[in-house]
Amino acid sequence: MRITQPESFLRSEIVVIGSGPGGAVTAATLAGAGRQVLLVEEGADLPQDSCKPFTLDEMRQKYRAGGITAAFGKPSVAYAEGSCVGGGSEVNSGIYHRAPPEILDTWARDYKVDFFSPALLESHFAACEQVMHPAGYPASLPRASQILREGAAKRGMKSLDVPRLVDFGPDLDEQGVPYSQRRSMSATFVPMFLNNGGNLLAATRVEKLARHRDGWEIHARHAGMRSLLIRTDKVFVCAGAVHTPALLQRSGISQNVGKTLSLQPMVKLTAEFAEPVNFPGMGVAGEQVSEFSPEFSFGCAISSRAHLAINLADETDGVALAVNRHRHLVSYYVMSRGSLNGSVRALPGFNDPLVRYGVTQRERENLGKGIKALTRVLLAAGAMRVFTGLSDNRVIESLRQTDKLDNTLPAGFSNIMTVHLMSSCPMGEDQRKAAVNSWGRVHGHAGLYVSDVSTLCTSPGVNPQGTIMALAHRNSEHFLKV
Amino acid sequence: MPDFLRLAMRVATRSFDYWGLVTCGSRFQKLSGDLRRLQLDAWKNSRFDFCRNFVRFYESLYLLIVMEEDAE
Numbered sequence: 001m002r003i004t005q006p007e008s009f010l011r012s013e014i015v016v017i018g019s020g021p022g023g024a025v026t027a028a029t030l031a032g033a034g035r036q037v038l039l040v041e042e043g044a045d046l047p048q049d050s051c052k053p054f055t056l057d058e059m060r061q062k063y064r065a066g067g068i069t070a071a072f073g074k075p076s077v078a079y080a081e082g083s084c085v086g087g088g089s090e091v092n093s094g095i096y097h098r099a100p101p102e103i104l105d106t107w108a109r110d111y112k113v114d115f116f117s118p119a120l121l122e123s124h125f126a127a128c129e130q131v132m133h134p135a136g137y138p139a140s141l142p143r144a145s146q147i148l149r150e151g152a153a154k155r156g157m158k159s160l161d162v163p164r165l166v167d168f169g170p171d172l173d174e175q176g177v178p179y180s181q182r183r184s185m186s187a188t189f190v191p192m193f194l195n196n197g198g199n200l201l202a203a204t205r206v207e208k209l210a211r212h213r214d215g216w217e218i219h220a221r222h223a224g225m226r227s228l229l230i231r232t233d234k235v236f237v238c239a240g241a242v243h244t245p246a247l248l249q250r251s252g253i254s255q256n257v258g259k260t261l262s263l264q265p266m267v268k269l270t271a272e273f274a275e276p277v278n279f280p281g282m283g284v285a286g287e288q289v290s291e292f293s294p295e296f297s298f299g300c301a302i303s304s305r306a307h308l309a310i311n312l313a314d315e316t317d318g319v320a321l322a323v324n325r326h327r328h329l330v331s332y333y334v335m336s337r338g339s340l341n342g343s344v345r346a347l348p349g350f351n352d353p354l355v356r357y358g359v360t361q362r363e364r365e366n367l368g369k370g371i372k373a374l375t376r377v378l379l380a381a382g383a384m385r386v387f388t389g390l391s392d393n394r395v396i397e398s399l400r401q402t403d404k405l406d407n408t409l410p411a412g413f414s415n416i417m418t419v420h421l422m423s424s425c426p427m428g429e430d431q432r433k434a435a436v437n438s439w440g441r442v443h444g445h446a447g448l449y450v451s452d453v454s455t456l457c458t459s460p461g462v463n464p465q466g467t468i469m470a471l472a473h474r475n476s477e478h479f480l481k482v
Numbered sequence: 483m484p485d486f487l488r489l490a491m492r493v494a495t496r497s498f499d500y501w502g503l504v505t506c507g508s509r510f511q512k513l514s515g516d517l518r519r520l521q522l523d524a525w526k527n528s529r530f531d532f533c534r535n536f537v538r539f540y541e542s543l544y545l546l547i548v549m550e551e552d553a554e
Contacts (some may be wrong), residue, residue, distance in 0.1 A: 055550055056546045056547060056550050059546075065483050065484055066483065068483040068484075068539070069483075069484060074531065075531065076531075076535065304549075305549050306545060306546045306549035306550050309545040309549050310541075310542045310545050310546065313538075313541050313542070313545060314526075319545065322549075323549075347486055350484075350485050350486040351485050352484035352485050352486060354486070414531060414534060414535065414538075415538070
């Protein structure tokens with residue numbers, strides 16, 4: 001049931017805070033087992049088609065703080081988070097990976113995560129995939145993907161159409177590629193949760209958690225105005241890598257909380273082609289070159305006219321180029337694996353926490369190498385020129401020119417962004433490093449759990465949504481057994 | 483935008499506007515197109531991160547709004 005006008009006092013056996021991939025999977029699994037669950041979400045409960053994907057409307061409706069958020073550092077890293085029912089899954093491109101097995105093994109070893117290995121996670125990945133149906137393009141690839149694949153093949157690299165969490169419709173674009181719609185939490189696990197008798201309370205911000213006898217009291221505010229008190233036996237905090245640690249800190253819980261934020265820094269390049277390559281409705285293609293993964297990877301980025309103009313704004317006549325030649329332009333990203341070099345700190349008197357991150361030398365090297373490799377791939381695929389965004393060597397027109405590209409991103413480069421933040425409450429039995437135990441229970445706090453991207457011990461080097469969902473499924477099943 | 487930045491951003495925006503008064507004798511919003519361009523370029527290429535990020539922020543917002551309106 002959707003609760004739209006809550007009483008000022010509510011009671012539920014279990015409360016899940018946050019309805020993104022971690023929270024929605026947790027809530028649906030627990031409700032499916034017959035438990036009484038209230039799912040609380042700070043953002044609005046919106047239909048999927050309330051706005052067009054990757055537009056200003058979407059930023060206004062579904063992003064936290066309108067998409068204007070940054071991790072402060074030198075340079076600062078712009079980031080985006082979803083804030084609506086479904087969380088990040090409502091605004092991302094749905095690219096699906098499992099975390100690489102060697103990374104999972106590292107987490108088990110370095111953080112002492114019990115009963116944790118690629119083999120033990122297999123059934124949890126499979127259970128989520130059965131609902132999410134990650135799939136590649138059913139027929140022909142979008143032109144942006146073909147370019148990456150052709151260029152990569154010529155450079156001796158392997159490029160893959162990475163599965164995405166989308167539903168392909170019957171309608172085709174000009175190239176014969178089917179249009180797709182996100183297969184997000186609001187299309188999958190949230191309806192499952194509601195069908196299993198769960199209660200959903202949107203537009204409700206949790207201010208603070210407090211111990212109450214053997215359970216917890218949740219102090220919240222509905223629709224920015226009415227105060228709510230929710231009593232519960234167990235709480236799962238699934239508010240994402242920034243707001244999970246901030247809520248725990250506001251509640252006086254700070255052991256290893258918010259001290260090790262990681263993010264996957266990303267830069268964008270734009271290539272110009274003689275022939276039209278950018279078609280209406282192309283969206284974000286799933287093609288990726290990931291043979292350098294987990295250190296870095298590159299792939300297709302959103303290439304709407306507005307995004308092209310922003311990417312080219314520093315170039316001479318870049319905006320005019322985006323306006324007049326947008327059909328001939330397409331953007332790509334280079335993404336580095338992140339380190340644990342950031343933090344989240346709740347600020348007294350403010351709703352939003354201070355997020356900090358220092359881009360490391362290794363990440364600069366990854367991004368520098370990635371820019372060079374991607375530029376060569378795009379030129380090999382026939383690009384007339386590639387706009388790198390670098391202050392030296394801004395425009396590359398030949399393979400010979402790529403020799404001039406540095407293997408390290410220059411220190412002054414400031415146009416870095418990310419959509420993947422994680423690891424702010426790492427899991428494990430090693431209490432010197434971990435905030436929660438191997439199953440997501442906060443160390444030293446009975447009945448309080450974290451089950452979202454915060455618990456990933458380090459950056460997996462790939463899009464983390466698949467791993468978040470598998471971990472949430474694993475933790476929920478364990479919770480039901482004990 | 484995070485709530486702790488809002489006041490600072492208002493102050494910065496006002497400072498940017500009045501910077502035109504200091505350098506060109508008139509607030510930014512009342513400058514000619516050419517002088518506005520000069521001020522934007524000066525801030526965009528400033529050695530201070532803050533000035534560069536400030537212009538990048540408004541430029542991105544402007545482009546997103548204008549380009550989407552044009553596309554409709």
